[in-house]
Amino acid sequence: MSAAENTFENLRLELRRGCLTLAVLAQLRQEHYGYTLRKDLAERGLEIDESTLYPLLRRLETQGLLVSQWREEDKRNKRFYRLSPDSEQILARLLDEWNAINASISRILDAAQEKVAPHADNQ
Amino acid sequence: MELLDRYLQAVRKYLPFRRQDDIIAELRANMESQIEDRESELNRPLTQGEFDDFLRKMGHPLVVASRYQPQQYLIGPTLFPMYFYVLRLALLWAFIVCMIVAAVVTPLTQSGGQAVIDALFRTPGILIQTAAWITLVFAAFDFARSRYPETCAQIPGVNRNWNPSSLPPLEKAPHSGKPRSFTQIVIEIVMGVLFLGWLLIIPHHPFLLMGPGAAYLEAGPFLLAPEWWTFYWLLIAVNIMQIAWKCVELGRGTWQWPSRFLGIVSKAVGLIPIVFLLSVTDHRYVLLKNPVTDQLHYGQNLHQVNYGLYLAFSVVCAIVALQLAFDIGRWAVEIYRRPEVRP
Structure with a gap:
């Protein structure tokens, strides 16, 4: 992997890290176990590796953002996760932050596009 | 399924001891569900090659287990700049003290050049010990800060209410002062x-x-x-x-x-x-x-x-x-x- 590719990959992972946490928290407003959560996220266009998602669920639970429960389903014991009652507010604040960042980046990109366009027209 | 058991056994070896059973049980449930889904899609059991691909996609046992470990470092990014600054200062002063001891104190207290040479040769050991102690103290402080953030004191002066007036005065640039006439x-x-x-x-x-x-x-x-x-x-x-x-x-x-x-x-x-x-x-x-x-x-x-x-x-x-x-x-x-x- 070239240095530029390596830099891109690191930046991509960094960018995805926060987004994945937000997506997982948002998706876990409904109860899921690891595999179905991964499937649901993938169906909505967000692919996550198993080796990333399952430890992430553990970390979020340790931080008190999720609660979990072992329960039998389809003759198999599974660990079901959902957003903890106190985390609804945290999720709402994170979503506000996400929307604000998203809007800011859109404005920045639009402004940059407007600056580039007149030069392109002149050429 | 023997291969799945062997895979989970390999992952278990690298997991934190207290959570091994819990993590392995969850991993097994998720993996079995995934295999079942895939088999019902294909309407047949997975072949050996497909099973290998599935496990390969899951990741090497060491990598999978490592994701369950908390992020570990001796001295975290918040404390590291201060640690590095103190380390440099301490090593510089330790070196100066060693040189003074070797060149001035040793000749005054012991006779013969061998004593001076011995004192000089002790310098690397003293520098390593200095670095080790400073690293140990900072690592312990960082560990305490991460484990007990509420009870452990913050770094003195490093907080939101820091005083900009306490910044050190501007240092001289390399070519500051008068040029030679x-x-x-x-x-x-x-x-x-x-x-x-x-x-x-x-x-x-x-x-x-x-x-x-x-x-x-x-x-x-x-x-x-x-x-x-x-x-x-x-x-x-x-x-x-x-x-x-x-x-x-x-x-x-x-x-x-x-x-x-x-x-x-x-x-x-x-x-x-x-x-x-x-x-x-x-x-x-x-x-x-x-x-x-x-x-x-x-x-x-x-x-x-x-x-x-x-x-x-x-x-x-x-x-x-x-x-x-x-x-x-x-x-x-x-x-x-x-x-x-x-x-």
Whole structure:
């Protein structure tokens, strides 16, 4: 992997890290176990590796953002996760932050596009 | 499913001990669900190759298990800059103290050059110990901060209410201050030539160096060792080199900001005559004119004079070596930072 590719990959992972946490928290407003959560996220266009998602669920639970429960389903014991009652507010604040960042980046990109366009027209 | 068991067994070995069972049970449930889904899609059991691909996609057991570990480092990014700053300062001071002990304290308390050499050789060990203790203290502090953020004190002064007025004053830029003037370089060269002339006539007129002591040396029982001649010519060579360097600077028009590298070379060359004196056999700088007859009367005095001279040269050598190390350090820092200031 070239240095530029390596830099891109690191930046991509960094960018995805926060987004994945937000997506997982948002998706876990409904109860899921690891595999179905991964499937649901993938169906909505967000692919996550198993080796990333399952430890992430553990970390979020340790931080008190999720609660979990072992329960039998389809003759198999599974660990079901959902957003903890106190985390609804945290999720709402994170979503506000996400929307604000998203809007800011859109404005920045639009402004940059407007600056580039007149030069392109002149050429 | 035997392969799945073997895979989970391999993952378990690298997991945190207390959570092994829980994590493995969850991982197994998720993986079995995934396999079932895939098999119902295909309407047949997975082949050996497909199972291998599935496990390969899950990741190497070591990698999978590592994701369950908390992020581990000795000293975290918040504390690291302060740790590195303290470490550099402590190592610098430890080095200075070691040098002072080796060059000044040891010769005063113990006799013989071996003690000085032993003290010098102890320096790396002391530096490693210093670094280890500082690392240990910072690692413990960071561990306490991460485990007990509420009870553990913050880094003093490092918080949202820090005081901008407490920032240190601006440091001098590398080329701050006055540049060397033309008059100054000319005077330096003239003085250098005069000093060289003075050095060259000393063998014919020792009075110019020793004053009345020259007559005592002439009439007394002592004489200077022949090694002083080597030292003398080395000194002449160093002075000629320094004058030549200044002349080259004047000729090239670069006298205003003398090259730091050439300054370091000049200082390093200046060490050669002192190192030569320190290497004189048995530190015999002064001898007896008639050792057979005078040894009994003057032997003890001679030993004290030679030892005193050796001590003085050791101190001078240590000071020049420290200055040289400091200059090299500053020069290295300048080189390291140079690409950053380029536009």
